[in-house]
Each structure stands twice: as C-alpha cells, then as structure tokens.
Amino acid sequence: MGFLLRGNHPNASGPQRHSAQARYEPVSRFSWVIQPARVYGAGGTILAAASGSEPGSGAGGSPSGHVGPPVSPPPSPQNNYKGWKALSIILIVCGLLLSVTSILGGLIMTAAGCICLHYRAGLLAKQAGEQPKPPYKQKWQIAVAALFIVLAAGGMLTPDPIDKIQVEGLVPSQLSVPDAQSLSFSYSPADASTDSVTCVSSDSAVASVEVVSAENGTIRCLVTPVSAGSVTITCSAENTTSPALDMTVTDPAAEEAARLAAEQAAKEEAERQAAEEAAQAEAERQAAEQAAAAQAAAEQQAASRTVYITPTGSRYHDSAKCAGKNAIETTLEQAKLQGYTPCKNCAGG
C-alpha cells in the first residue's frame, strides 16, 4: 500500500519528500514506507508539523502550493496499526480471563498485550510527531491494571472445587466398641473449598462417622463404632468420592454381656434342675419315710397280732382251731420272743 501510495504521487516535491524521509528515518521500515502517504494526504497540517520541527524545510515554498489540488487524497490517510490493536486486545482479554484461574499466566499474557498496545501507541505518537505518553498516564493502562487486580483477586478468593480425595496413612480395618478411630484423607487442590466435604457410613447402626476438620489438603474424620458388624466408610465432596474403606466392628462388652447372660442362664438352668432333683429326692425320702412308717406300723400291727400257742408245741398259729384245745392266746411278738415259729398250716411257716 505504501508503494502504491508513493507511486500515486509523482509530483511530490523533492525537498518535502526528503524532509519527510529524514524526519522518520529511525522508525521501522514499515512506517517509513507508509510515511510519504501521510505527508501527501494530510496536507498542510502534517507538513506544517513536519516543517515546524525542521524550519528549513518550509523554505521550499508554500506547502499548499505543492500538495493541494493536483493530488487526490488517499482513502486511508493515517495508519492506525489495526493489527497491533487487535493483537493487543486479544492478548489483554485472554490474559484477564486467564488471571481468574492462573495469576502468573494471566499476568504474562496481559502484560504482553499491554506492551503491544504501548508499542502501537508509540508508533501512533511518532506518526503524529508527539512524544509517547508514559504507561501510567494511559487511561486504558490503568483500567487494564485495575481489571486485572479485580479478576485475579476474585479468582484467588473463589476457591476451586475439590477434584480428588485419597486415603492418607494407615486405615484401621478393625474397630472395637467404644474406641473411636480417626481417619485421614488428602484432597487436592489443597486450597479448594471444603464446604461440601462429608463422610458417610454405610450403616450408622454399626459405626457413625463425622468430619472433624478439613483444611490444608487434609480431611480428618472420626469413626465411632456402635455395634458389631461390617461397615463401609467413604468421604465425599461435591464432585468426587474417596475409595471405600471396609471395616469390621467388634463389641467386646456386648460379647462379654452375652457370655455372662449365657452363663447366667446355664446357672439358672442348673439350679432349676438341682431344685427339681432335690424336690424329687425329698419326695422320695418322704415316700420312703412314709413307707417305713407304714411298714413299722404294719410290723407293729403284726407284732401285736393275736396268735395261738400251746404249752407243748413249738409253733404259733393264726387259727385257734389249728392250735387245738390247749390253745393259749398271745401276741405274735410274745410268741416270737418265746421261740415259737409259724405254723405251716395256718401262719405261713
């Protein structure tokens, strides 16, 4: 475009072109090529500015006389360095967005965008023949810096969610009522929000669990065994869950109580049996006593039974007829004492 513009102005006066070239020689080749177009297109104002800095160049004559009517103004007289502007804006916008999640990355990208924009501002200022403004006097620079600080601070103050929970350290696989055990989990990122952290027991009748603390990348839980059984403990956050921890709970006190209860039952059963046996024995004893008493009574009765003896015989008789006419009435006891034996006929002898 620069070459095209330069080709369109064959009538440009030598001294003016030379003064323009001399004026912008230190600038990049790109702006050097562009510059002549501006000299011609901007007319008297630009030339006046150029001649103002170099008073000798205006000596060639009136600027309007050379640049005016014969030259048609180019459609885009000023170079706005739109490429630099677009690149700067993209870098700054991306950098500011990045600063929410990564301060360093956002800072680098935003700073790169600012440097590009400064470079463009410098080019524009030189093009206009002005001194570039220092960065701290640029309003957009202040706005970008303020925006960066707000976004970066917002990003820092808004913690990320926990994306991973792992078991930390040794995990007890056996719990014994009522000894509570602490568990540790590590989470990442360590500065994540722990608001949603929960620990869950698969069976709260076997063991309960509660979060004691969750900070600096470590979650501490306390597992309280309740009764014998198996239970699974997990620790969860909004988006993730730890590996499941299987535990067996034993209850020695309950076992001891059950053992004691069984012992007591056995004891009671033994006592009941013993009592039963004693009662039976007593009943038997009483029965034997009664039988003995009955027998004694019977014997007594038998002893006092009337029998018949004879003075010459050696037998006693139940029947007086069998004893004969000399029968003497006596008791069985007396008869036995006197040595009489039962008659085979009537006394079962």
Ligand SMILES: [Zn+2]
């Ligand atoms: Zn007889």
